[in-house]
Amino acid sequence: MSDYLSELSTFSTCDVSDGLLNKYGDASGGFIPNLQKWSGPSDNTVAGKAYTVLFAQHDDPRPEINYIDTIPAGSFLVIALTIPLQLEDAPYVRVSQALYGGLMSRRAQFQGTKGTVVLGRIRDVEEQHSLEYPVYSYSLGTCASKMAVKPVAVQIPLQVLVREANVQTIHPDDYIIGDNNGIVRIPTSSVCMQDLMLYIRKSIEVDRLVAQDVAEGKPLKASQKERREVLKELLL
Ligand SMILES: O=C([O-])CC(=O)C(=O)O
Ligand code: NI
Numbered sequence: 001m002s003d004y005l006s007e008l009s010t011f012s013t014c015d016v017s018d019g020l021l022n023k024y025g026d027a028s029g030g031f032i033p034n035l036q037k038w039s040g041p042s043d044n045t046v047a048g049k050a051y052t053v054l055f056a057q058h059d060d061p062r063p064e065i066n067y068i069d070t071i072p073a074g075s076f077l078v079i080a081l082t083i084p085l086q087l088e089d090a091p092y093v094r095v096s097q098a099l100y101g102g103l104m105s106r107r108a109q110f111q112g113t114k115g116t117v118v119l120g121r122i123r124d125v126e127e128q129h130s131l132e133y134p135v136y137s138y139s140l141g142t143c144a145s146k147m148a149v150k151p152v153a154v155q156i157p158l159q160v161l162v163r164e165a166n167v168q169t170i171h172p173d174d175y176i177i178g179d180n181n182g183i184v185r186i187p188t189s190s191v192c193m194q195d196l197m198l199y200i201r202k203s204i205e206v207d208r209l210v211a212q213d214v215a216e217g218k219p220l221k222a223s224q225k226e227r228r229e230v231l232k233e234l235l236l
Contacts, residue, residue: 004175004193005074005114008047011200013177013184019200020184023235024191030184032117032170033162034092037180038125039105040115040134045179048076048114052172054153055099055120055145056082062152068104073112076176080119080158081149088161091139093120097148098141102127109133115178119160136183199234206231 008016017029040046053067060082071077080086085094100116102124108116115134121141122128128135155172162168168185170176175186175193186196206227213223 003074004197005047005049007197008175008177009045011177011204012045013179013181015200015204016177016184016186018203019196020186020191022203022231023196023199026187028168030186032119032160032168032183032185034090034138035117035119035136035183036139037178037182038122038135038137038140039128040132040178042180045177046076046115046134047175047177048074050078050170050172050174050176050185051075051113052155052158052170053077053079053151054082054156054158055079055085055149056152057085058146058148058150060150060152064150065152065154067151067154068107071108071111071113074114076114076178077108077116078119078158078170078176079117079151080160080170083159083161083167085149086119086161088163088165091121092161093138095120095145095148096141097121097143097145098123099145099149100135100137101144102131105131105133105135115176117176117178117183119158134178136178195234199231202231202234 020026020030051071098121100118100122118137121139122137123141158170160168174188177184209227210223
């Protein structure tokens with residue numbers, strides 16, 4: 001099986017969104033909205049495969065699980081709450097406790113995890129920063145989560161409530177890509193990775209040529225129209 005992680009980490013999240021938007025007609029471009037980046041490298045992209053974790057209310061009948069000690073290397077840890085605990089508008093979650101902290105990042109990093117996305121709050125922001133391990137979340141908190149919520153399942157689809165009551169579903173093993181712009185997800189079940197990668201490579205080359213034209217004083221719109229012609233044949 002071919003693994004696209006190393007090449008994906010040479011792209012920007014915007015390049016990936018361009019591919020999903022233009023090649024697959026995905027209006028969201030795979031962007032997971034409202035996430036803040038708190039830590040991680042400032043000058044490169046990180047990519048991993050979604051290792052999904054669902055948190056539910058503390059009195060949920062399902063027993064609490066330990067997920068942090070069994071993350072496969074190359075994963076991007078993605079943590080979400082059940083839909084009733086989410087909100088459409090800021091702060092996007094009903095839970096004011098932090099689902100994730102610095103010790104968890106240390107353990108994830110030790111296992112070769114590429115980064116962590118928490119669709120909720122995290123804490124220990126200074127410790128996160130010092131680890132240089134990529135962490136994204138909606139916001140921050142100070143209190144641990146044990147009296148409010150608990151992890152109940154791994155590697156199941158996670159539903160994320162976004163504006164206008166839309167729900168995005170993140171599936172286990174979707175590609176997750178992060179940089180300073182935010183987080184993008186490639187829905188692996190509905191995308192041919194080989195075709196998408198080909199499109200993105202070409203589209204980056206086109207943007208490079210347009211930038212060159214602009215540096216030479218050419219008008220932007222005309223340059224884009226001309227340079228993007230070559231992308232049309234990849235849309236078939
Ligand atoms: O105790 C917790 O819930 C999380 C935490 O602070 C850590 O991982 O450092
Ligand atoms: Ni802590």
